[in-house]
Amino acid sequence: EVQVVESGGGLVQPGGSLRLSCDASGFTFSNAALSWVRQAPGQGLEWVSIISEYGGSTQYADSLKGRFTISRDDSKNTLYLEMKSLRVEDTAVYYCATVMSGTWWFDAWGQGTLVTVSS
Amino acid sequence: EIVLTQSPATLSLSPGERATLSCRASQSIGGYLAWYQQKPGQAPRLLIYDSSYRATGIPARFSGRGSGTDFTLTISSLEPEDFAVYYCQHRSSWPLTFGGGTKVEIK
Numbered sequence: 001e002v003q004v005v006e007s008g009g010g011l012v013q014p015g016g017s018l019r020l021s022c023d024a025s026g027f028t029f030s031n032a033a034l035s036w037v038r039q040a041p042g043q044g045l046e047w048v049s050i051i052s053e054y055g056g057s058t059q060y061a062d063s064l065k066g067r068f069t070i071s072r073d074d075s076k077n078t079l080y081l082e083m084k085s086l087r088v089e090d091t092a093v094y095y096c097a098t099v100m101s102g103t104w105w106f107d108a109w110g111q112g113t114l115v116t117v118s119s
Numbered sequence: 120e121i122v123l124t125q126s127p128a129t130l131s132l133s134p135g136e137r138a139t140l141s142c143r144a145s146q147s148i149g150g151y152l153a154w155y156q157q158k159p160g161q162a163p164r165l166l167i168y169d170s171s172y173r174a175t176g177i178p179a180r181f182s183g184r185g186s187g188t189d190f191t192l193t194i195s196s197l198e199p200e201d202f203a204v205y206y207c208q209h210r211s212s213w214p215l216t217f218g219g220g221t222k223v224e225i226k
Contacts, residue, residue: 037163037217045155045163045206045217061214062120095162104210105153107174109162 002026002108004079004096009113016086020113022079022096030054030074033099035106036081038092046092049081050099086117121145123207123218131226138194140221142207147187151211154183154192157220158203166205167192197223 008020022034036048049060049070058070069082079096093114097106122145132138142152150170155163165174167183170190180195194201202225207218 044220045157045208047208047215047217050215059213059215100165100168103168104215105165105168105208106155106163107165109164111162 002098004098004108004110006094006096006110006113009094009115011116011118012086013119014086014088014117016117017082017084018086018115020081020083020094020096020115022081022110024077024079024096024098027098029072029077032101033104034072034079035097035099035104036070036079037095037097037106037109038090039095039112040089040092043092048094050104051079083115086115088117091115091117120214121148121209121211121216123209123216125205125207125218125221127221128219129222129224131224132197133226134197134199136197138192138197138201138223140192140194140205140223142185142190142192142218144188144190144209144211148209148211150186151209152183152185152190153208153210154181155206155208156201156203157206163206194223 004024035050051058051070071080093112095112096110098108100107124143126141154167157163171183182193204220204222
């Protein structure tokens with residue numbers, strides 16, 4: 001069974017940094033593209049970033065370029081999202097999702113980790 | 120950026136009724152559209168991909184159709200567990216985007 005579990009969320013001050021992790025199991029991690037999607041409280045889904053199999057390429061939402069960095073460690077079956085210069089509007093639940101092979105559809109999701117940016 | 124507009128924002132129906140949800144893209148996306156279901160406090164779940172293909176384990180009462188700019192998700196007969204929020208998403212180009220969602224609520 002595919003499982004992805006996010007961690008690393010918490011309270012951070014505006015301008016601060018945070019690194020989220022996503023531990024995965026139940027599939028061949030290195031063969032899978034992976035993504036982050038976020039959801040602000042009471043709002044809809046917003047795609048954040050994606051990384052291809054083996055980390056060969058990455059893509060970001062236009063509004064986040066330069067502040068967020070996605071990476072992966074295939075030896076640890078772990079996906080990361082490094083976030084810096086955080087803003088109040090980055091407050092959201094951050095979901096890790098696996099990507100259906102050959103597509104950009106999100107076919108398995110974690111339960112999310114809450115990031116709160118507040119002074 | 121491709122904008123996806125979902126309508127209606129809220130759909131009030133009774134169990135057993137048919138639900139029809141719409142997603143319109145700001146430019147043609149071919150058949151590159153998916154639908155997700157999200158229940159309160161839960162992560163989204165993939166229902167339909169490439170406009171009309173049901174994901175693994177999704178009941179046959181869920182169906183999708185459309186191409187270009189206009190897409191529809193139909194739930195043929197609402198079950199109690201189908202009351203939720205539904206989102207569409209495209210994969211036609213970067214950045215990927217989601218629609219704003221349609222809430223299907225019990226009338």
